Amino acid sequence: xxxxxxxxxxxxxxxxxxxxxxxxxxxxxxxxxxxxxxxxxxxxxxxxxxxxxxxxxxxxxxxxxxxxxxxxxxxxxxxxxxxxxxxxxxxxxxxxxxxxxxxxxxxxxxxxxxxxxxxxxxxxxxxxxxxxxxxxxxxxxxxxxxxxxxxxxxxxxxxxxxxxxxxxxxxxxxxxxxxxxxxxxxxxxxxxxxxxxxxxxxxxxxxxxxxxxxxxxxxxx
Amino acid sequence: xxxxxxxxxxxxxxxxxxxxxxxxxxxxxxxxxxxxxxxxxxxxxxxxxxxxxxxxxxxxxxxxxxxxxxxxxxxxxxxxxxxxxxxxxxxxxxxxxxxxxxxxxxxxxxxxxxxxxxxxxxxxxxxxxxxxxxxxxxxxxxxxxxxxxxxxxxxxxxxxxxxxxxxxxxxxxxxxxxxxxxxxxxxxxxxxxxxxxxxxxxxxxxxxxxxxxxxxxxxxxxxxx
Numbered sequence: 045x046x047x048x049x050x051x052x053x054x055x056x057x058x059x060x061x062x063x064x065x066x067x068x069x070x071x072x073x074x075x076x077x078x079x080x081x082x083x084x085x086x087x088x089x090x091x092x093x094x095x096x097x098x099x100x101x102x103x104x105x106x107x108x109x110x111x112x113x114x115x116x117x118x119x120x121x122x123x124x125x126x127x128x129x130x131x132x133x134x135x136x137x138x139x140x141x142x143x144x145x146x147x148x149x150x151x152x153x154x155x156x157x158x159x160x161x162x163x164x165x166x167x168x169x170x171x172x173x174x175x176x177x178x179x180x181x182x183x184x185x186x187x188x189x190x191x192x193x194x195x196x197x198x199x200x201x202x203x204x205x206x207x208x209x210x211x212x213x214x215x216x217x218x219x220x221x222x223x224x225x226x227x228x229x230x231x232x233x234x235x236x237x238x239x240x241x242x243x244x245x246x247x248x249x250x251x252x253x254x255x256x257x258x259x260x261x262x263x264x265x
Numbered sequence: 266x267x268x269x270x271x272x273x274x275x276x277x278x279x280x281x282x283x284x285x286x287x288x289x290x291x292x293x294x295x296x297x298x299x300x301x302x303x304x305x306x307x308x309x310x311x312x313x314x315x316x317x318x319x320x321x322x323x324x325x326x327x328x329x330x331x332x333x334x335x336x337x338x339x340x341x342x343x344x345x346x347x348x349x350x351x352x353x354x355x356x357x358x359x360x361x362x363x364x365x366x367x368x369x370x371x372x373x374x375x376x377x378x379x380x381x382x383x384x385x386x387x388x389x390x391x392x393x394x395x396x397x398x399x400x401x402x403x404x405x406x407x408x409x410x411x412x413x414x415x416x417x418x419x420x421x422x423x424x425x426x427x428x429x430x431x432x433x434x435x436x437x438x439x440x441x442x443x444x445x446x447x448x449x450x451x452x453x454x455x456x457x458x459x460x461x462x463x464x465x466x467x468x469x470x471x472x473x474x475x476x477x478x479x480x481x482x483x484x485x486x487x488x489x490x
Contacts, residue, residue: 102440132313133465137458138433155316 078265434458
């Protein structure tokens with residue numbers, strides 16, 4: 045019995061050490077100087093795909109916006125929904141630009157630029173990318189009987205996040221740079237009676253690094 | 266190994282059995298509830314006024330009872346009963362649409378007697394609603410299609426134009442957490458997006474319809490009293 049407990053604890057320690065491991069890299073390219081003035085705000089938008097699955101995940105976009113508006117040196121962030129409502133219907137899925145290069149023409153329209161001034165928007169951040177499950181190995185089987193239930197096996201899977209944020213200056217109508225964030229990580233789930241998932245928070249890590257770098261990019265530019 | 270771990274437990278065996286039974290019941294109930302369908306009604310306040318150039322006409326809006334009380338109900342085999350109520354959102358939807366699209370608008374109770382102040386009467390109708398859930402399409406998306414049919418009438422009741430409009434909305438079930446009501450939440454979001462899509466597409470399509478363009482020119486040439 046003692047050896048079983050030892051085995052379980054060893055397995056937990058091993059998977060904890062390996063499971064939470066995420067490798068993230070962030071890069072930036074600057075094309076123009078940036079900075080924020082009193083009353084300026086930013087909005088973070090995800091790519092709105094017309095095809096299923098082509099859009100950036102909604103919760104990722106929300107996460108980047110939330111992180112930029114929190115922590116040290118927070119930046120005022122307009123929510124994506126608030127922005128879409130203010131500029132309705134120009135950013136609805138059927139009409140929204142599918143690539144950042146379509147933004148200047150759209151934002152230059154008199155009605156649009158007037159409304160953008162009203163809401164105090166200085167930078168529009170356009171996030172393109174997604175998180176994919178790239179690999180999956182192992183197997184697990186579970187059994188339920190009247191007296192007991194349990195699982196046995198080992199599963200592992202890998203996630204790969206790749207996002208690129210284009211930053212557009214609303215005042216000049218031009219791009220000021222790009223920040224990209226890539227993260228990979230492997231999750232594990234060993235099961236000796238009870239399955240123990242050790243999930244690598246790949247997308248969260250990609251969100252944190254991208255939001256942090258975007259803040260630095262805008263403020264320190 | 267399994268037996269060894271169970272022997273470590275200090276919970277009396279009768280309680281273990283009750284706990285297991287309760288867990289199984291919970292699992293079955295959860296599974297059944299997961300198949301219980303949904304009952305949704307889009308939120309009219311989330312249908313904004315479009316930001317477009319206003320057309321220089323006074324538009325009368327007539328909402329037939331069929332659209333203002335529109336409800337779609339459907340029983341899906343092994344997936345429960347589904348209900349999408351669109352009627353309550355229609356009034357504010359067309360009010361906002363008309364506010365953004367026309368310089369003036371008025372509700373018209375009877376298209377046969379619209380009053381002298383309107384240049385035309387818009388009569389929308391919902392011809393069909395379809396929806397799909399992830400278990401049908403093997404995707405992560407709840408989808409809603411709405412087929413509108415529009416008629417534009419002159420104040421004397423004669424037809425200016427009639428055209429269909431297909432609106433579409435979809436919501437990813439992955440945007441809803443484990444503890445959230447995914448079916449109601451995602452279907453509601455899909456229906457909401459379909460209504461926004463209808464408004465967006467109408468805003469762009471209406472001024473570009475050939476018959477509408479001709480009518481707009483007619484109205485512009487009429488002497489204003």
